Amino acid sequence: MQQLTKRAVTAIVEAICKVNIITSDELLANIPRQCRSIVLQEHDMQWSDFVDFLEWCDRTYAMDWLKVGEECHESSSLPIVKRLLGSSHSVKMAYWIAAKWLGESSFPLIKTKNFQAKGLEVIEELELATHHRYSIQIFQIFQGMLAAMPEKVFGLKPAHVEMNPTPRGVVYNIVIPQEQSVLLWLWRRIVGVFYMNSLLRELTIQQEEISEKSLALLKRQGEFQNLIENFQDGVFIHCFGEIRYANPKIVEFLGYEHNLELVGHSIFEKIIPPENVEMVQVRMMHLMSSSEQNISNPPVEIQFITKSGGKFNSEATAVPITFQGQRCVAVTVRDLSDRKKLQAHLMTTDRMTALGQLAAGVGHEINNPLTYVMMNLEMLTNMMTSDHITGYEKQLAAIQKGLERIRSVVKDLKKVSRYSEEESLTNVDVNTVLDSVLSMAKNEIQQRALCNFERGDVPPIWIDETRLAQVLLNLLVNAAQAIEPGDIENNSIEIKTSINENQQVCIEISDTGAGMSPEVQKRVFEPFFTTKPIGTGTGLGLPICQNIVNQFKGHMEFESKVGEGTKFRVLFPISAHLELPQTTESVDVESRKMQQGQILLIDDDSDLLAVLQEVISTKHDCVGFTDARMALDTLHNNDSFDGIICDLMMPTMSGMQFYSMLKEVAPQYLSKIVFMTGGSFTSETDEFLSQPNIRYCEKPVDTKILMDIIQSMIQPPKLESTSLESTDIKVTAKKAA
DSSP states (O other), X not given: OOOOOHHHHHHHHHHHHHHHTOOHHHHHHHSOGGGHHHHHTOTTOOHHHHHHHHHHHHHHHOOOHHHHHHHGGGOTTOHHHHHHHHTSSSHHHHHHHIIIIIHHHHOTTEEEEEEEEETTEEEEEEEEOTTSOOOHHHHHHHHHHHHHHHHHHHSOXXXXXXXXXXXXXEEEEEEOOOOOOHHHHHHHHHHHHHHHHHHHHHHHHHHHHHHHHHHHHHHHHHHHHHHHHTOSSEEEEEETTEEEEEOHHHHHHTTOSOGGGTTTSBHHHHTSOGXXXXXXXXXXHHHHHOOOSXXXXXXXXXXXXXXXXXXXXXXXXXXXXXXXXXXXXXXXXXXXXXXXXXXXXXXXXXHHHHHHHHHHHHHHHHHHHHHHHHHHHHHHHHHHHHTTOOSOHHHHHHHHHHHHHXXXXXXXXXXXXXXXXXXXXXXXXXXXXXXXXXXHSHHHHHTTOEEEEEOOOOOOXXXXXXXXXXXXXXXXXXXXXXXXXXXXXXXXXXXXXXXXXXXXXXXXXXXXXXXXXXXXXXXXXXXXXXXXXXXXXXXXXXXXXHHHHHHTTOEEEEEEETTTEEEEEEEEEOOOOOOOOOOOOOOOGGGSOOOOOEEEEEOSOHHHHHHHHHHHTTTSEEEEXXXXXXXXXXXXXXXXXXXXXXXXXXXXSOHHHHHHHHHHHOGGGGGXXXXXXXXXXXXXXXXXXXXXXXXXXXXXXXXXXXXXXXXXXHSOOSSSSEEEEOSSOEEEEOOOO
């Protein structure tokens, strides 16, 4: 509904300027921003802005509002009004026309509640519409206009007007002056007849202006509706919970086919979950009962009920509006599905990172005691053999086998679980990775099915080995969990590697499990979709696997039948990063004459340090330190050592810090140092170990390999690139490219 007319506002603004002897430009220069639409007389003039304007004028100019009302009769926007009033056959009739027609048409929010005329007295009661701010100033302007009307329109003396405010309006008690003589009244009527043609012409012009404005308003409303209909957020409007409007997007979000399925229904019965009803009611009443303008509820994350009974995650914002003539609440709904997926992915990434750090820590803590247990066992075995003690060979071999199994498990755990945002791309043998993940998934598989691995002669692929292990482990565990435990002989998991017709490395993992229905197959890569019981699956495994495979230019596909099983196929391009053959020499220590050397050993684990010293001392002189700082003091101005073996991760001074200090204290030893590590679990240590001039070996290390390393330091090969390899350890010294 229109709240103000341009004609009425123009008259009041002109009167204010005239009373204060200022121009409209001067008024506009000082006026607050929210009141500018009043002075500019824009189409969207609001009652609240008009009241703000009047109150600002009152504070700024100490207004005489009765004088403003009197001057309104001289406004350029009201000649037609004066002519119409002047054509009345009496002053009382003019008051009636002003009250019943002109007043309500000029100020649609103010209605004439009562009008009585008796003799020279008129009683007029006005009332302001509810939910709108009361303004004493506008009623004082009306008082001035009513008092001046006999003088300005009929040439009589001014009327005497008393104003008595009421809660929502005022009551005017008007005493009008004595009417004119019959001759003057007749002359006024004759003049009025001549005014009628111009009066009708001006009325026609105003009607045309009103029609044009109405058409323009309808056009804007149509454009606004078109905008809302095509909005990418959901929008619905309700009045005390009853849905009055729903745009196509909210209909789509909630799984309905047409907005008629929502309009007319209660939000509390249709779309608000029971646990959110109280919160929504409080927010609704806050908006519906407040008289403040530009009020809104802050955004809140909330779930809506869909047509199928599911939950739709959203962020909702509510504001009060006038819709179809009633105060309503408009709610904007934003889909949070993508945000929730991102949050879940970040949580998964955090868990993977934490698991990787845990695995590396476990490896480090296990590998130290594992090293000295294995070395002590080796020395014990040698001692028993040399003393011709027999009968315990079987037990010693079993112990050795158990220790090797521990070493293998720790190694596989680090390989599979370690997670980093930084990729370590290299040529990877898929068969080797499958061996590792099979050992990890062994317990999951052996209770459900027999497992067969058909190895193909396949070239390497260019990938991050950890990411590949993550994909294959997930597929193997899924295959195992698709088979009910208890019938091992009749179920199987088949693994096969090969080269397909497109010259791609193909990895196939198939099972004889329950299989997937067509409906499940359509959603198999959809995040958060899972058929597993709550607590067993997150629905993120296969989507993450697909992302990893796609990232490395691979492709995942599958085929499945209910009751027969599922086969997943992972395809990767053959690596184009072929490593150039390096000049190598197999270091045959036994073929050379063994030389005795002096070795400096550093390890913060005193038990491990003791056994390493004992092993090394059988062939060489060895000095051991648990604190790298003491070792630096020993090396200062001392050239007597043939080599240094240093632990990487130490609490007081790490191997990296020791290496940095060694550059200053004894740089001649930089080429004679080999680091030992039980596990690297920071990007800093990874970067350090990847340097071409850094040599290292992984714990646990057996005696023969340790002695070979020491001999290579005492008698270094003449080649620029040397590698010592075994199934358990690799020591590298590469020339920087």
